[in-house]
Amino acid sequence: xxxxxxxxxxxxxxxxxxxxxxxxxxDGQLLLDATDASVxxxxxxxxxxxxxxxxxxxxxxxxxxxxxxxxxxxxxxxxRYLDGGKPHRSIAAMESSTTWAFASVLLVPLFLYIFFxxxxxxxxxxFAAYVPDSVTGLASRHTMMALEKTILDKSELAPSLQEQxxxxxxxxxxRLQLSDVNYQLxxxxxxxxxxxxxxxxxxxxxxxxxxxxxLEQNSDLLNAILxxxxxxxxxxxxxxxxxxxxxxxxxxxxxxxxxxxxxEFFIGLSNTMVQNQFSQKLEWQADNxxxxxxxxxxxxxxxxxxxxxxxxxxxxxESRVENLLSTHPLLKDRIDNARAQPSL
Amino acid sequence: xxxxxxYTNSSLEELTIAxxxxxxxxxxxxxxxxxxxxxxxxxxxxxxRARTSRVTFHGNASExxxxxxxxxxxxxxxxxxxxxxxxxxxxxxFYANLEVDGHRFSYLAEPxxxxxxxxxxxxxxxxxxxxxxxxxxxxxxxxxxxxxxTPFLICQSLKxxxxxxxYRNIRFGFNGNYIGALLAFxxxxxxxxxxxxxxxxxxxxxxxxxxxxxxxxxxNEFDTDITADTYYGASFGAVLIAIGLAIVSFLVVGVSVGIxxxxxxxxxxxxxxxxxxxxxxxxxxxxxxxxxxxxxxxxFAESRIVDVAYFNSELQxxxxxxxxxxNMLALMFTLGLAMPWVKVxxxxxxxxxxxxxxxxxxxxxxxxxxxxxxxxxxxVADVFDIDVAIG
Numbered sequence: 198x199x200x201x202x203x204x205x206x207x208x209x210x211x212x213x214x215x216x217x218x219x220x221x222x223x224d225g226q227l228l229l230d231a232t233d234a235s236v237x238x239x240x241x242x243x244x245x246x247x248x249x250x251x252x253x254x255x256x257x258x259x260x261x262x263x264x265x266x267x268x269x270x271x272x273x274x275x276x277r278y279l280d281g282g283k284p285h286r287s288i289a290a291m292e293s294s295t296t297w298a299f300a301s302v303l304l305v306p307l308f309l310y311i312f313f314x315x316x317x318x319x320x321x322x323x324f325a326a327y328v329p330d331s332v333t334g335l336a337s338r339h340t341m342m343a344l345e346k347t348i349l350d351k352s353e354l355a356p357s358l359q360e361q362x363x364x365x366x367x368x369x370x371x372r373l374q375l376s377d378v379n380y381q382l383x384x385x386x387x388x389x390x391x392x393x394x395x396x397x398x399x400x401x402x403x404x405x406x407x408x409x410x411x412l413e414q415n416s417d418l419l420n421a422i423l424x425x426x427x428x429x430x431x432x433x434x435x436x437x438x439x440x441x442x443x444x445x446x447x448x449x450x451x452x453x454x455x456x457x458x459x460x461e462f463f464i465g466l467s468n469t470m471v472q473n474q475f476s477q478k479l480e481w482q483a484d485n486x487x488x489x490x491x492x493x494x495x496x497x498x499x500x501x502x503x504x505x506x507x508x509x510x511x512x513x514x515e516s517r518v519e520n521l522l523s524t525h526p527l528l529k530d531r532i533d534n535a536r537a538q539p540s541l
Numbered sequence: 542x543x544x545x546x547x548y549t550n551s552s553l554e555e556l557t558i559a560x561x562x563x564x565x566x567x568x569x570x571x572x573x574x575x576x577x578x579x580x581x582x583x584x585x586x587x588x589x590r591a592r593t594s595r596v597t598f599h600g601n602a603s604e605x606x607x608x609x610x611x612x613x614x615x616x617x618x619x620x621x622x623x624x625x626x627x628x629x630x631x632x633x634x635f636y637a638n639l640e641v642d643g644h645r646f647s648y649l650a651e652p653x654x655x656x657x658x659x660x661x662x663x664x665x666x667x668x669x670x671x672x673x674x675x676x677x678x679x680x681x682x683x684x685x686x687x688x689x690x691t692p693f694l695i696c697q698s699l700k701x702x703x704x705x706x707x708y709r710n711i712r713f714g715f716n717g718n719y720i721g722a723l724l725a726f727x728x729x730x731x732x733x734x735x736x737x738x739x740x741x742x743x744x745x746x747x748x749x750x751x752x753x754x755x756x757x758x759x760x761n762e763f764d765t766d767i768t769a770d771t772y773y774g775a776s777f778g779a780v781l782i783a784i785g786l787a788i789v790s791f792l793v794v795g796v797s798v799g800i801x802x803x804x805x806x807x808x809x810x811x812x813x814x815x816x817x818x819x820x821x822x823x824x825x826x827x828x829x830x831x832x833x834x835x836x837x838x839x840x841f842a843e844s845r846i847v848d849v850a851y852f853n854s855e856l857q858x859x860x861x862x863x864x865x866x867x868n869m870l871a872l873m874f875t876l877g878l879a880m881p882w883v884k885v886x887x888x889x890x891x892x893x894x895x896x897x898x899x900x901x902x903x904x905x906x907x908x909x910x911x912x913x914x915x916x917x918x919x920x921v922a923d924v925f926d927i928d929v930a931i932g
Contacts, residue, residue, distance in 0.1 A: 206644070208710030213759065213906035215644065215709055252630050253604050255637035256645055266710040268645065288615075288630070292608040301610040302878070308617045332675060339676040439674045443667060451621035451659075452613065453877075 199223075201274050207236050210264035220269060222278040227259070229267070248279050251289035309452075313445065313471060318478070321440035325433035330399075333436065337399035344403075345385075352384035352406050358414070359384055365416050369423065372494055378430055382423070384409070392511055396426035398435035411507050421487060421501040428486030434479045441475040469522065476524040484531055488538050502535040557901070591851070591898045594642035598885075598892040600634060606881040608634060625656035635888060636706065642899045647707040658701075692722030703756060714909050717755035725751040742772035749840055758846050759906040765844040775835035783828040790820035822869065830862035841895065848902030856894045864890050 200223035207218040207229065216236050221228035227246065229239040247260040251271065257279055259267040269275050280287060291297045352359065366382045378400035385403055387393070392408040402423060412418040429435070449468050484501075491498050509528040520527055560575040612627035632648040639646045669687070673680035696717050703713040725748045733740040746769045756763040793816075834856040841854035864887065871879035 210710070211908045213709040213711045214904055249633070250630075252633050252637070253600070253608060255599075255634060258637075258647060288611075288626075292611045292630075293604075294611075295607070297611050297614075298607040301614040305610065305614050305617060308614070312617065336675040339678065343677045439671070443670050446670075447663060447666065448621065451624045452616055 201278060203269060203275060205267055205269040207231070208266040208268070209236075210261075210266075218267070220267065222275065225281075243279070243281070251276055251280065251287060253289075253292070312448065313474075317441055317444050317448075318437075318475070320444060321437040321475075322433075324440040325436035328398075328433070328436045333398040336435070337397035337401055340397055341401060341403075348389035349385040349387050349403070351386065353386050354384055354406055354409060358409075362409075362416065362419070365420070366423065369420055370427075373427070373490060375427065376431060380427070380430070392508060394422050394426055396429045396435075398430065398433070400430050402426045402430075411511065412504060417496070417500040418504040418507065420496070421491065421504045424487035424490050425483045425501075427490075428483035429479070432479070432482055432486065434483065438476060438479060442472050445471050445475070473522065473524050477526045480525050480531075481534075484534060488535060492538070498535050498538050502532045505532045505535065591900050592642070594897050594899055596892040596895040596897060597640040598638055598889045599640060600638040600885050600888065602882040602885040605634060605885050609881040622656070625659055626652040628652075628655055635884075639888075639892060641708070641897050642903070644709050648705055649707050649712065650701075650705040688727065692719050692726055695722045695726055699752065699755075708758070709903070709906070711759040711906050711908055714757040714759075715752075715755050716757065717751060721751050721755070742776040743769045745776070745836075746772040749836070753840070753844050757909060758849060760909050761846050761849050761902070761906055763844060763846055765840070767840055767843045771835060771839040775832045775839075778835065779828040779832040782831050783824050786824045786827055787820070790823065793820070823866070826865045826869065827862045830865055831858050834858040834861050849900055849906060850903060851898040851900070853896040853898070854894055855896075856891070861890075 200221055202219055202221045205218055205220045207216045208214070209216075216231055218236055219230040221230065225243050227241045227243060229236065229241070231238065241261065245262050249258040249260075251257065254271045256268045257271050257275060259269065259279070261267060269279075362384070363382060370380055380400040380402065383401060383403045384406060386406040390405055390407070392405060392411040394402065394404045394408055396402045404419070404423075408422070409419065412422075446468055449471070488498055488501060491501065505528050509532070512528070556575055556579050560572065560579060563572050563575065608630065612623070612630060615623040616627050629648065629650055629652045632650070636646040636648040669680065669683050672683050696715070696719065699715040699717065703715045706713045725744075729744040729747055730741070733744045746767055750765060750767060753763050753765040753767075835858070837856050838854045841852040845851045868879075868883040868887065871883060
């Protein structure tokens with residue numbers, strides 16, 4: 198290789214003094230020559246220098262053995278000397294390659310899609326299956342306690358009515374082949390939640406007075422909703438959602454972090470939307486679980502559709518845009534789905 | 542290597558440097574000539590040796606786009622592990638493209654330091670998240686512990702980031718302590734609630750003051766004379782702008798919904814929600830630009846590195862708001878692909894608005910003898926989204 202002489206900046210070790218120097222690069226060696234006397238003429242072998250990897254066209258920084266610093270402008274020739282003649286193997290070569298840039302523009306969305314659509318849910322399913330019962334039990338008890346302190350009140354339904362529902366609930370469960378979860382049905386009043394039902398991972402299913410009243414005490418409709426909640430428990434949805442939310446928010450933070458400002462707002466928004474997509478998928482699974490069981494029990498799936506229609510009455514209207522910010526699919530679609538299932 | 546130099550176009554600082562390097566005994570004529578030129582050029586009032594340097598950013602969007610997208614791909618393929626390397630490369634790109642007074646900045650962190658901090662941050666975040674899912678009580682206790690640790694994390698984060706910033710082979714540094722951070726970032730903000738947030742601008746000033754007065758460049762300390770009245774002006778100005786814009790956009794939303802209703806556009810698509818979000822973003826952007834411009838200009842004008850540099854910042858509120866709005870639109874319409882362009886032009890905008898008056902002491906800064914920090918604080922703070930930013 199020919200030698201190359203270039204002007205650079207030399208910073209002394211331990212102080213901010215800077216001198217212009219002539220640097221001569223030749224095979225495996227670096228020769229330092231100062232125009233004034235403050236820097237000693239010196240010859241280093243490249244192996245004793247710590248050379249910062251190339252990034253873009255920022256100046257190449259070379260740490261000298263005495264902790265002094267040498268800064269050289271980055272250009273093809275300098276890079277070739279400093280990177281030992283094989284710069285094409287470095288990350289910088291990838292970063293400056295048009296082919297890689299184009300490939301990345303295509304591959305990034307593709308991999309993100311695969312990651313969020315398939316990898317995270319698969320991971321969450323296996324995670325959920327391994328959560329011990331003691332943990333789900335603890336989680337359920339604490340959640341129930343917290344809800345009862347805040348938004349759940351004692352049921353105001355007549356005790357006789359509650360007993361009647363409990364008997365129907367027992368009957369429903371005895372006809373199903375369920376895992377050995379200890380299913381319990383609770384009635385609670387909640388102004389905050391309105392007509393609603395939810396399941397905790399230990400098998401506690403809570404139905405609000407408002408829902409019972411909305412369904413006009415039609416137990417067929419209530420059964421459809423209870424089957425949906427049982428579906429959540431049977432399919433370990435609570436723990437799945439926790440795992441999915443956790444991994445997704447970490448992934449979004451790690452892939453797109455360090456942005457700052459208003460971008461954070463959009464990250465928060467997309468995080469919410471991603472989580473809602475996970476949640477909506479689980480709702481679909483619970484719906485289809487309920488519809489399958491209804492088919493198996495010989496119940497009319499129209500009950501499910503009617504229960505959803507009742508719930509739809511409590512809403513002012515649904516919009517596709519707002520639904521991105523909702524944890525549940527559109528009721529309209531859920532009704533269509535129930536009616537589209539092949540009937541008996 | 543002796544040569545006769547023509548000094549006719551040399552600046553005062555250059556003359557001064559030339560004079561310092563000449564041995565008056567060996568070259569009496571040269572020395573006398575320089576002394577005369579220096580005397581001619583020295584203004585009566587200004588301190589003799591300050592030179593003003595603009596801040597120049599050399600990065601360019603197309604170069605950085607390629608770096609960004611390839612690093613993003615590598616990060617995704619390695620399930621986030623490469624993000625530590627990507628962060629170091631990105632920071633090196635931005636730091637080293639920033640030039641003041643003929644010297645570039647350097648980012649000195651090693652990827653493994655960042656990775657270690659990220660793993661600890663990840664474990665803490667996962668612990669908090671899972672605790673929250675299992676037991677709200679345990680999560681509350683965890684949160685309390687975290688609140689107590691917050692001042693420590695803030696100090697660690699500042700210490701790490703500043704220590705990893707180099708300029709002229711000298712590292713910056715930070716020696717704020719736990720108590721100072723506890724007061725500025727936890728105690729004062731909580732107390733300001735009882736003043737109905739009227740004291741909050743003062744708290745913001747206290748935060749900036751804590752950060753700046755504890756910063757150092759090598760062995761030289763930072764100092765600042767910021768005053769609370771600018772923070773009050775900036776805060777109240779921002780609030781007034783926000784209220785004004787909110788009223789205007791409320792009217793606009795009302796009118797547009799009316800039009801949509803009349804022409805039957807509403808239907809499936811919910812325009813109100815969309816226009817509402819847009820209005821919120823607009824209000825936030827414009828109001829925060831006002832605060833940022835006013836406070837940054839004040840902070841820079843009133844702060845200095847003792848014996849080394851004075852600063853000046855001339856951020857224009859209008860152009861800053863415009864920058865942020867166009868950034869936002871670009872990001873939305875390119876689905877985020879404009880990110881590199883946005884980062885490069887924002888950095889250039891900020892750099893162009895900044896000036897440094899370099900004193901001759903800048904050539905004589907010594908390293909700070911006691912420096913140590915780990916990446917842990919920074920990354921833990923990152924994951925929990927505790928953002929500490931100046932200006």
